[in-house]
Each structure stands twice: as structure tokens, then as C-alpha cells.
Amino acid sequence: MANVSYYRSPQSNRRGPQRLFFATILVVVLVCANYITHGSVASAVRAVVAPLETGITRAGETIGGSGFFASKSGLEAQVRDLQAQVNDLQTRSAAFSVLQQQYDSLAQLEHLAQTNPGRAAPITSSVISSPYGTFSIGSGNTDGTQPGAIVLASGDFVVGKVVQAGSDSALVQQIFAPGIQTNVTIDGIAGIASGQGGDARVDLPHGATVAVGDPVIAPELKAHPIGLVARVDTNPANAQTIVYVSFPVSLSSLQFVYVTP
Amino acid sequence: MRYARTALALIGFVSAIFFPPYVAGFCIVILAACWSSWEAVLLGFFIDMLWLSPHGAFHGLPLFTLGAIILAWLFVPIRMQLLPK
Numbered sequence: 001m002a003n004v005s006y007y008r009s010p011q012s013n014r015r016g017p018q019r020l021f022f023a024t025i026l027v028v029v030l031v032c033a034n035y036i037t038h039g040s041v042a043s044a045v046r047a048v049v050a051p052l053e054t055g056i057t058r059a060g061e062t063i064g065g066s067g068f069f070a071s072k073s074g075l076e077a078q079v080r081d082l083q084a085q086v087n088d089l090q091t092r093s094a095a096f097s098v099l100q101q102q103y104d105s106l107a108q109l110e111h112l113a114q115t116n117p118g119r120a121a122p123i124t125s126s127v128i129s130s131p132y133g134t135f136s137i138g139s140g141n142t143d144g145t146q147p148g149a150i151v152l153a154s155g156d157f158v159v160g161k162v163v164q165a166g167s168d169s170a171l172v173q174q175i176f177a178p179g180i181q182t183n184v185t186i187d188g189i190a191g192i193a194s195g196q197g198g199d200a201r202v203d204l205p206h207g208a209t210v211a212v213g214d215p216v217i218a219p220e221l222k223a224h225p226i227g228l229v230a231r232v233d234t235n236p237a238n239a240q241t242i243v244y245v246s247f248p249v250s251l252s253s254l255q256f257v258y259v260t261p
Numbered sequence: 262m263r264y265a266r267t268a269l270a271l272i273g274f275v276s277a278i279f280f281p282p283y284v285a286g287f288c289i290v291i292l293a294a295c296w297s298s299w300e301a302v303l304l305g306f307f308i309d310m311l312w313l314s315p316h317g318a319f320h321g322l323p324l325f326t327l328g329a330i331i332l333a334w335l336f337v338p339i340r341m342q343l344l345p346k
Contacts, residue, residue, distance in 0.1 A: 016297030017337055023299030024330055027306040031323055034310065045310035053278055130312035131282035131325065163314045173314040180317070 043166035046136060050124050050169055087249045094215070094228055094248035095155035116152070116222075118260030119143060124169060127251045133177020133197055134160075137257060140168045145259050150221055152258040157248060158224045159257055172257075175218075175226050176200050176247065182226060184216050186243060193218075193245055199230065202243040216245045222260075266292065270300035277308045282325075289325070293332035297340070305329025 034041035121139035139145045149162040151172050164171040175182055180195035189208050193200040193216065204210065210232050215225040230246035273288030285308055292298040309323035 019299045020297045020302065020333055020337070023302045024333070027302050027326060027330070030306065031309070031326055039315065042310040042313065045307065049278060049311060056279075126279055128281050129277065129279060131286075131308065132312050132314050132317045134312050134314045134317070163316050171312075171314060173316060177314070177317060179319070 039164045039171075042164060042171070043169075046169055046171070047166055050136065050138075053125060083250075083253055087253050090248050091153075091155040094157070094225075116156075116258070116260040118149075118152075118258055119145075120256050121145070121170075121259050122256055123254055127174075127254075133174040133180070133195065134163070134171050135174070135251075136169050137162075137172055137259065138169055139259055140166045140170050142167050144261070145170045146261065149259050149261050150224065152224065152260060153247075153249060153254055154258075155248065156224055158218060158221050158226045159247075159251070159254075161221075162259065170259075174251070176245075182218050183220050184218050184226060184245075186210050186216050186229060187214055191243070193226065199247075200227065200245040202245060203240045204243055206238070206240055208241045210241065210243055216243075266296055266298070266300070270298075270304065273300070273304045274307060277304065277311060282308070282312075286325070286328075289329050290332060293329065293336050294340075297337055298333055301329045301333050302326070 030041055119139060121137040121143070123135055124138045125136035127135045137145075137151070145162055145165050147162050147165055147170075149170075151159045151162060153159050158175055160172045160174040160177070162170045163173045173180065174195070175193075176195040176197065176199055178195055178197045182193045182195075182200070184191055184193045184202060186202065186204065186208075187210055189204055189210070191202040191204050193202045200216075202216070210229055212229050212232060214229045216227050216229060217223055218226045227245040227247045229243055231244040233242040233244070235242075269288050269292055273285050273292070276284035276288065285304060289301045289304055292301040292304070305325040305328060306323070308325040313321060313323055315321040
């Protein structure tokens with residue numbers, strides 16, 4: 001049996017906290033530098049990680065496609081196809097209800113007539129890994145992507161806004177990220193959508209008539225919809241009607257987004 | 262124990278990129294609890310640099326960096342007390 005000892009020499013007892021102290025100082029300096037330079041340290045970190053992530057993902061796809069995990073990859077492909085079909089139908093249905101409401105008012109007809117200048121960009125990071133409700137896209141300053149640009153998914157739904165842009169990549173803050181507030185209107189009633197991570201909550205005046213499936217429009221985001229009403233809590237004990245808003249498609253199924261300034 | 266520490270740090274860095282945030286958070290807690298771990302502090306910093314939005318919740322405060330620093334230093338005196346001299 002191996003002789004495992006938890007004895008620590010005084011020297012090694014000192015060395016641990018010393019290294020921790022230097023790491024702490026280094027990190028504090030880098031965080032301050034990141035704030036002063038408006039995110040250049042973060043952009044550098046993301047620039048290093050992005051090709052690594054793409055490489056590992058491609059390697060995984062190559063191994064999967066080589067037949068090593070043939071039965072598993074076959075099933076996964078089937079699931080992906082079916083999921084894509086479901087998403088497509090959901091998006092069409094959601095887009096249809098948005099169009100229906102927009103046709104009801106002239107103001108929204110105007111918005112329909114407008115075109116969105118911009119460009120398509122691939123999602124280059126996982127959308128589940130961020131504790132802050134962010135993800136990276138493969139479009140940066142060189143493509144004209146600037147902080148504040150609106151990021152759309154198919155069906156004209158707003159996914160989020162660009163908050164930091166590097167040379168070839170940008171960080172997108174999701175609309176439904178925790179703590180993010182967006183002014184919205186539902187059936188002409190104004191409210192504030194508070195992101196809860198995955199969905200959002202809107203408090204409307206008691207008695208507001210809102211139905212499940214109604215589009216939720218964000219006037220500040222060029223009147224694009226940000227989601228659909230998923231649930232309405234009309235408990236008479238509450239002073240307000242609580243509306244839960246969800247995105248019509250699964251974010252993890254998206255591969256490309258559309259960036260419009 | 263050294264291999265466990267390295268493995269845990271590697272798992273933390275990989276999971277910060279690919280897996281849900283609680284996996285990396287768990288690695289930070291374990292690293293900070295078991296060792297005077299500079300890796301825990303760097304891992305917290307790495308997560309924030311990768312994902313932190315300046316317009317996010319808490320005014321863009323780097324929560325994982327601060328959490329890792331606090332945890333790492335919080336556990337130092339506790340570990341000194343508990344481990345045999």
C-alpha cells in the first residue's frame with residue numbers, strides 16, 4: 001500500500017499561499033486592465049479559445065462521422081433532423097402569428113416593409129456554458145459588427161445584442177439572460193421583460209387580456225419580437241398579471257444568427 | 262494528490278468552454294477547499310473573460326473571479342487548522 005502522508009513541510013505550507021497571493025494579484029491587475037481597455041483582455045482570451053473550441057468540435061464530428069460511433073451518430077443525426085423540422089415548423093408558426101398581428105396595424109406594416117441591413121454570422125461557442133447568458137459569434141470589427149448591434153434568429157426574433165466586439169468575434173448578451181430588462185409591448189400593453197435565463201417575466205396591469213402564443217414586441221429593438229407568451233398567471237390574489245415569455249426555438253439548435261446594426 | 266489537482270483544474274478549464282457553468286464552479290470549490298489553489302483563481306478569471314458581459318447583471322461584476330478569490334483565501338486558514346502539522 002502506498003505511503004500517503006498529509007504532512008506538509010513548513011516550506012510547502014508557505015509556497016501554496018505565496019503562489020495563490022501572486023495569482024490573486026495577477027488576476028486583479030488583469031481584471032482592472034480589462035475594464036480600463038474596455039474588454040481587450042477578454043477579447044484576447046476569446047480569440048485564443050475560439051479556434052481551440054472549433055477544432056475540438058470538428059475533431060468530435062470527424063470521429064463521430066468515421067463510423068466509430070456509427071449507431072450512436074446515426075441516431076443523433078435522426079434526432080437532429082427531426083429537431084430541425086420541429087424548430088422550422090415552430091418558427092414558421094411563430095412568424096405567422098407575428099405577421100398576423102403586424103398586419104393588424106399600419107405602424108407595424110411599416111416595420112414589415114423595412115429591410116434589415118446586416119450579415120449572417122455563425123455561433124462559435126456553446127450557448128449553455130455561459131453563467132452570464134452570453135455566447136460568441138464569428139463576426140467582429142472587421143465585418144462591421146459593433147457593440148449595440150441587434151442579433152436576430154430566423155423569424156425575425158431578437159436573440160440578443162452585441163456587447164463586445166473583437167476583430168473576428170463578438171460577445172452577444174441574450175435578451176433572456178438573468179437581470180436583463182427590456183421594454184416590451186404585448187397586444188399593445190406596455191411592460192418590462194425581466195430575463196430569468198431561458199425565459200423572461202413581464203408584469204402587466206391586473207385584468208390585461210393576453211393569450212398564450214401572443215408575440216412580445218420590443219419597440220427599443222426596432223419593433224422586433226423577442227418571443228412568444230408561454231404562460232399567463234392570472235391569479236386574482238396577485239396585484240398584477242404575470243406573463244412568462246419564451247423564445248420559440250431552442251437556442252442550442254441555432255447555428256447561424258443575423259446581425260443588424 | 263498532485264495529479265488530482267491538475268486533472269481537476271483541466272476539467273475546470275475544459276468545462277468552462279463546453280459544459281454548463283456549475284461544472285466549472287464545482288471544480289473551483291473543490292480546488293479551493295483542498296489546496297491553496299492558484300488554479301481556482303485563474304479558472305474563475307478565465308470563465309469571466311470568456312463569458313462576462315459588461316452590461317450584464319450586477320453591472321458586469323466578475324462574479325466567478327471574485328468568488329474564486331474569496332473561496333481560495335477563505336479556505337487557507339481552515340485548512341491550516343485541520344491538516345496535521
